[in-house]
Amino acid sequence: MNDLFSSFQASSKEEWIAILKKELKGESIDTLNKLNKVEEITFPSYFHQEDQKVHFSDPGLAPYTRGIQAKNNDWTIATAFRISEPKETNTEIIAALMAGTDHLILEATNADPIDFHLLLNEVGLSFIHTTFRAKSIEQVNQFLVFVKEAPALIEYADNDELLKTNLKAYLDKNPNLKLYHVDASLVQQAGGTTWQELSIALAEGHEILVKQMDSGIDCDRAAAAIHFTFGIGSKYFFELAKIRAFRTCWSQIVSAYSPKHTCSLAATITARSGFLNISLKDPYTNLLRQTTEAMSAVLGGIQHLNIQPYDWYSANSNTPFTRRMATNISLLLKEESYLQIVLDPAGGSYALDSLTETIAERAWSSFQWIERNGTISNPEVRKALTAEIEEKAAMRISEIADKTEKRIGINIFPNPEQIAANWIELPSCWNNMKPLILEQTL
Template identity: 30%
Template sequence: MTDTMTSPDASLALASEFPPATEAAWRAAVDAVLKGKPFDKVLVGRTADGIAVQPLYPRKAGAAPLAARAPGLPWTVAQRADHPDPAAANGLALEDLSGGASGLTIVTRGAIGDRRGDAMVIDGLADLDALLAGVMLDLIPVRIDAGTSAGHVAAMLAAKAERDGIDPASLTIAFGIDPVGAFARRGTLEDWTGAAAKASDAVLALRRRGFGGTQLVADGRVIHDAGGSEVQELAYVLGSAVQYWRMLEAAGLPLAEAAQALSVVLSVDADQFLSTAKVRAMRKLWARLETACGLAPSHLDLHAETAWRMLTRVDPAVNWLRTTTAVFAAGVGGADHVVVEPWTAAIGLPDAFARRIARNTQLILIEESNLHRVADPAAGSGGMEALTDELCKRAWAQFQEWEKAGGIVAALSANLVQPAVAKVRAERAAAIAKRREPLTGASEFPNVHETVPEVLAAPKRETRRGAAPIDLPAAARGERFEAQVKAFASGAIRSALSRLKSDTIFVEALAPIRLAEPFEALRAKLDAVTAATGTRPKVFLAVIGPVAAFTARATFARNLFEAGGFDAPIPSGFADVAAIRDAFAASGATIACLCSSDELYAAEAAHVAEALKGAGAKQLWLAGRPGDLEEGLKAAGIDGFVFAGGDVLDFLNRAHAALDA
């Protein structure tokens, strides 16, 4: 007998018993279920850039894997070194490295990655020594995220390597010099000519010293943090890259070397498919950019970081799920290095446990899921390929628009980028307010009785001032940078090498936001009331009828009001209107919400509303759309209606106002 389970040539006879599956047959079955509802509105999603996401795609024939990191090798499990005190940061970093991390990202005060404003202060070589004590720099990749201080930190690293006899070529350091990103985040710039001269001076000196790695970075996080779209993030990265290539060419560096001087940072979030497609699109766009400039496509050093804006302060354990999804997307997309924001990062300075979870999120996906072993697993997937190609198409078009304005610096200076980002941010905020984009733990399924996890106390370590100024030569071909290296090697601190900024360009800054902040502000207000009084403000759910009649709407109402910080327990039911009134009076609540079926609303809602108003209710809501009953219900005392698709933040703000009345 032929073994049909193991023979490679065996056909699946079982499948032949069924009619062939066709898209037409599937569509006919779908239309039968939709019963006249529009296919495009029900089953076709849209990204923030308006890209249609279809429910079904055919396989893309002939698709080849995109070249990314070396096949079969894992990405760098990078950990943030960001404790304000370099010595304390060193202890955490050594624990990270001994616990499985394979790289470090040094985050200093004022950097793009310093969203809380409490990151590390590195004033001089002594601080850098304290941070890196016991760290074998020649064994791990390091990325510097230092904002306007990146050049100074780079000079300190050069001084350290020279003093300690470390071969610069043995190091892999992404120095992260990024005057465009600093301008976009801060909203101020001395002028591009001066900023470009200083950046070029540092790049030329670092390359002359032979450091391995990259000197400049095109950092898309500044767009993502501010609420921008995937297309805007990609286009901004392309614009920054071209701005830097032109800058280095003008400084005398051949274009091929200029291209190798850059790395890229992207944000990845809980939208797995979109984040994977974005990372893949970056590879394709980079190759296209190099080809357009007459260069042979080369490897792009691509760093991914889990998104700041998706993190929540409330129910922060959900951040474990968000960051796991984001790391999965980055790994599948082909990122070379990945950083996970610890799950408590939105609350404060993460402790050792939070950092352990951050690195283990990656290690489990590598060591247990073997996620790195397949080169570009998304290749050929119809949906992923279509999304990748559409991101490429739109990002390239947006990049060209900003190029027509004179480049990304000119576009930022003319406030062309900021309103586009603000528009996307506002549209997403509206979707979140109506819970079309739910935030688990914040806008959906809140837990008002949660225990807030511990974070580290961030010491108040300020930048040292008052050092005697040291004159530096003008930025040219590395002379200024070399003077900084010499000064730091002699014990100078940054304030001695810094001068008051004489910025001439002032624009709207692309400040970081988190999507859950409006809900968290409401929660925080009532958390403070709870802490002061010992009792959480309540919303009384006036359930009418049997359990089957009220459970769905009572559950909806509880989730809605608790998202604003109220306590809204669901009662087991009441015998009559008098029992509802008495229970409300005993609850201590001043706000009530009626919950039941449409049929019982028609029969009982007005009587219940009148009874609750008589018992002292300041505000009455009804869960559901009122339909023809609206006029009568309002006359009976109903102040508003809560329903799916409504503006939840508006509902909650009105409820909060009743507490203040």
């Protein structure tokens, strides 16, 4: 078996292309090059070893392009809950944990104090992850006192306010705490591209990193306190490559500050499904979309997966059911497909390696422009980036309108069953941009 590969004769690129041309039966080989006009990236659907420009390190090794884990590809199954009445929400939480959830996302609906003892009664926080979407600094303090040293992630809209608040003691006591959050999924929900999403995440993450170090925190601890959330779109290979590209670029940023530990270069990433491609009129098609989106994210090597109920922003929601269906997507990928076992299943694909490199280069170029022009805090920079994202959103709307891009249940094959379901208002996206939901554009 040691001589397995030498038993087969390797084909040159010329020989391989000759075979492809023969199979195309007269069609141009250029038809295999797929241009994504919104992304402005051409993705060749064939590659040969001779085309490989870069060789990425193994999984678990810097710059972590192929993942930060060295033993498996496991991820947490994150389920979101809006905190309304703590006792009722606790009942929902317990049911979700019994159904396979191992990561709670708790979303405050207002800035009032929360009874975490009642909300999380009989929940073993040390055995799971918990993300808290807070509406006030007081709620953040409440949660951090309650959670103690259990794995915890904070999502708060104003990182500057967190930085100005003396929360350093919590980071000292809890090595499992991710205090600062960069929500790049808001760029995708507004209609942005993969590389726009990454460049803004890099810029915001870099700013938080520098501000922490300016306050006296060393690079290793500062990097460890940051976590990132990315959206998951419908372009399977682009989404997979996006996650890999971000880890490469983030590693490059952190390494510039000479951390003591290599693991500080590794980014903690949550992948979150959005609503750009969701249809309330054809609900069950959403489960198929979310399954492929989830698969692209986990093959990209994320740490946390949050498939949101497809009717999370519906006036006629049935979230106990849709929340369970969302959980089942992760369970299917784990318990039936065993994707948590195989390290970097996409490894060895020359085409995906090339796409990863292309997205990383586009994102890095955009990030450098942001830094040269006054960082992500500069209002003029934010204005320019907003205009660029709005341009991409308009292109997406045009493609749906003329059916260049086809979405079952949205612009082709409408659901014959008439379903009365209406969207409620979604939160604003990055820089207060309007959320893009393609179904609403028709």
